[in-house]
Amino acid sequence: MIIENISHSRIDKIDFNDISFGNHYSDHMFYCKFENGKWKNPIIKPFGDITVSPLSLVFHYGQAIFEGMKAYKDKYGNVFLFRPLENFNRLNSSAKRLEMPLISKSLFRDGLKKLLSIDKKWIPNNYGQSLYIRPFLIASDGKLSANPSKKYIFMIICTTASNYYLTPLKVKIEQKYSRSADGGIGFTKAAGNYASSFYPTRIAQEEGYDQILWTDSSTHSFIEESGTMNVFFYIKNNLITAPANKKILNGITRKSIITIAKKEGIKVKECNFSVSELIYNLRKNLVKEIFGCGTAVVVNHFKKIGYKFKNYYLPNISNKKRISFFLKKNLLDIQHNVINDPFGWRFKV
CATH class of the missing domain: 3.20.10.10 (D-amino Acid Aminotransferase, subunit A, domain 2)
Incomplete structure (x- = not known):
């Protein structure tokens, strides 16, 4: 796995006593392509825009799936995931139904663990807060044909999270x-x-x-x-x-x-x-x-x-x-x- 570290962290812009869902994203993201029937060249790189063709089939035929999971800290600073195997299995269940390639357990696990270890400081310490993790898979083949794509991109991004709804x-x-x-x-x-x-x-x-x-x-x-x-x-x-x-x-x-x-x-x-x-x-x-x-x-x-x-x-x-x-x-x-x-x-x- 290739690691590209960010030159300067954006974490000093975050007030962890006042965070809202989906407004602040961690420094890095996981990125991997599927081509010629294989997942290849996994990389962790600075969070930012990606380039895809306007012909990518995700835009035209909707092959796009995702998961939602969280990382937590205890009072000693230890980091935990909650039932990650359930997310892995459900992601692949979604992929199967939308005729997308399955993701190997090692790719999912290793990419997630490495990303969290690099961006550990983004996981809030306060009870009830967490780092929301969004793995997602999109079709990236550039050919306008109403068939399953042959190319895909798998990514994982993270955002600080408190309560999603604050009132009844x-x-x-x-x-x-x-x-x-x-x-x-x-x-x-x-x-x-x-x-x-x-x-x-x-x-x-x-x-x-x-x-x-x-x-x-x-x-x-x-x-x-x-x-x-x-x-x-x-x-x-x-x-x-x-x-x-x-x-x-x-x-x-x-x-x-x-x-x-x-x-x-x-x-x-x-x-x-x-x-x-x-x-x-x-x-x-x-x-x-x-x-x-x-x-x-x-x-x-x-x-x-x-x-x-x-x-x-x-x-x-x-x-x-x-x-x-x-x-x-x-x-x-x-x-x-x-x-x-x-x-x-x-x-x-």
Whole structure:
């Protein structure tokens, strides 16, 4: 692996007590090309622009996938990744579905470890903060043919991260647009999945909401996800979430929350949960909490649900009494090496 070090770090421009998601990128990035059926010439070089042909098939046929993961520091300055093998496996699952080359475990692991060792100082020390890591793969072949590319670029970039959302969310149940469909690519982290969500989300925001509760594309009767998050409902002491299938992203944070909840004796139901069931329970004041989860956001609770021009409000309770707060703290404690990791999720870099 070739290493090109930056001449002068930009880290002195960062106030780690006041960081926001996606505004400051670390000094270096990992870059590797796929040509003639092989990954070749991996390099870590200063963060900056790259040159690709306007004919690159990523622009024309949308072969683009990514992952989201984080690096954390404990109070001793040790660096940890959280369940990185899950990200590796999901990246390759996305690649397979979009007919892109698989990435070897050694390329993914070695590139990530070396990048983090070089930019270790960019990982915040504060509890709840992290270095968000974005591996991504794009088609770079310069031939306008509606076929899979034969050339690709795999990169890893990093940005300092605090909380993605800072306030409770107002969410609208979507009844027209869909994020995914049967037989589609909803289970992948394909770039187009997110682009297609922007327009209906903007409409919801113009109506006074922050995000959308996505429903099934066939009947809009069953709740699937919220924005870019998996979503949980806490009703009658049951934690309910949609089953991970070929339409729903099998979120790593989602799986971790389910595992922690079960260990703590909380009953979890992975089942199809209908809009009508949710509205009934909201009207009866039986819904204790609704929250979304994901790598970037970690956990964020909702305060209002909109459906057919009517709003339903969630109980205004203190964080310490929220099951979402309890689960989030358990997750963060494991990630920051505050408590023992009974699941083997932490990976020391």
